[in-house]
Amino acid sequence: MIGKKRSKILIVDDTEVNIDILVEFLGDIYDVSTASDGFTALESVAATPPDLILLDIMMPGLDGFGVCEKLKGDAATSDIPIIFVTTLSDITTESQGFDLGAADFITKPFSSAVVRARVKNHLALREAARFKADVEQITRHDLKSPLNTVIDLPKRMLLSENLSDRLRDMLQRIEDAGRTLLAMNNLASVLFKMEQETYTLTRAKMDLTAVTRMVLSALEDTARMRDIKLQLVVNGADIPAPIHFMGEELLCHSMIWNIVDWAVEASPREDIVLVSVESTSPSMIRIDITGRTEAPLELRDIFFEKYAGDKKHGTGLKTYSARLIARTHGGDAIVSSKDDKIVISIFLPT
Template sequence: MSAQGRAGILIVDDTPFNIELLEGFLCQAYNVDTATCGEKALDIVGTSPPDLVILDIVMPGMDGFEVCRRLKADERTADIPVIFITALDDVAAEARGLELGAIDFITKPFNPAVVRARVANHIALREAARLREDVERIMRHDLKSPLTTVLSLPQLMLMDGNLTPPQRDMLQRIEDAGYTLLAMTNLSTTLFRMERDVYELRPEKMDLAAVARKVLTGFAETAEMRGIGLRLLVDGRDDGPSIPWMGEELLCHSMLANLVGNALDASPRREDVLVSLGARPEGGVRIDIVNRGDVAPELQGRFFEKYATAGKARGTGLGTYSARLIARAHGGDIEMKCGAGTVEVSVFLPA
């Protein structure tokens, strides 16, 4: 959006008459730039990104499909909406354009009212998404300062050698809750970028076993209140070794917290939830979360889909969905098996 409050539109078409028509439809409401070939369009987007691109498919040299593919492959331009224009009345061409990431399709000859309405709708959606991101960015910034205090003060207090074991346990729980809040604060925009396949992972050396212990510590009180046992095994042992791995610790914390939280919600009282970590024979790490509950038949085939939920009054259907996004962002995957009164969710992470 320009300083004057007008959105920028880039029209790309190799036919000057088409450009004149579209520019005439839109110039009163938007700042319009034009290009007659794919290469020029990419140059313009690279130097002055528009708010929306109207892109012809059939052009000599680089066609519209390739221009769209390059825009969506670049993290800096992937979120720019693309509307394809074409004279082709071809379902296959439309499907291909949408698969490449285009958000709409306009067929020649142009209807001025349709062009204006579709452009206005997508500009409004883009501005709404920007507003949401701005609000989330401000919230993350404002929350990090008090969260830093929540994380640092327990660490300083734990240095006191006169604390009793219960006091140390309470301080550790405060610190773990702080890490959970920090992970949640960072997660929303990260998941959005993962959905768009534009998230850039920044792995660092970490200990998966230590992350799992933090997660279970955070749920210990909830499990106790519900009469549910919560147990962690590392390489088959309660006091198992560390599990060194390269990944993003906060993301892994969020992934495990979602899965363990779901397992606790599904577990009957006086039963156990078991979390097991260990090396895979073929390399990498496997994490299993097992509970003695069940999965509704209508949910079994959609367990990791967005908004898929059943039987939970406050369920959003986002916990397992985000867990799968995080596992796949790390190059791994996740699956669920259920039967005979047992639900097992397994996360497979690469070496």
């Protein structure tokens, strides 16, 4: 029977006796490697990334804070838990360490039980986070194939000439709903990268009018249940004309969906949510989503902040991610009031 793979621990301390004590505590459970200074520690991590690092603070040359800052600043090593082991126990030191991304502190002199417990706990937390991320990645990948089928089959059926208007409308809504799910699935995989400003857009020519129409089609049933009318106006006209934009279609779909969906949920019954798309400026496209909202007035000041919403009106992630997508495209999003209505405006540079 194959045994469970042992986790790799890197111990970094310029005092040999401290290294010896920690190796004695952990060597029978984990694969332990050591480094006696900060620069050697960085070289060791680059060559063989550990699962966790026990790091002294006060070392000559590059101290523990410097090592931690460099590792947390590198996407390849930022998720490695770092536990500072130190004689320093003041609040300022701990605050600085946690601000740099440290997972925990262990104060010298060491206790075998404390060292083993904290190492075990942080390894378990990391393993749980990695497992969750892997499951989500597999799920997102596996969803693409059935979602593409949901999108493709109605599209093929719509090529038939012997369809009633009602059936055509139903098939179109199925296709639009499939595209919405595909956009949501895509957003889940790139949101963190956009937050970290490490995401690279794959721009392609797209029709923002068509994307907005798909969003409104997918939200039609939700709006109908609240007796809310969805209205689309393009460059001041009720007859939608194409507005072309170089961007990522799935992200733009999520951006518009998140705001319109919020407006539908936050509006009073028997109201109108107006979506206006304008390309009157040669350098900017503007999308306005206007509605009367039942959300508390104070929420408008924190409209785009993460986790700013209350339980009734959501977590704030929809509006937060919408502005994040706009900014990733080089634009922005703002909220304002006009004639006792709330207006969420998205600006996209052309």
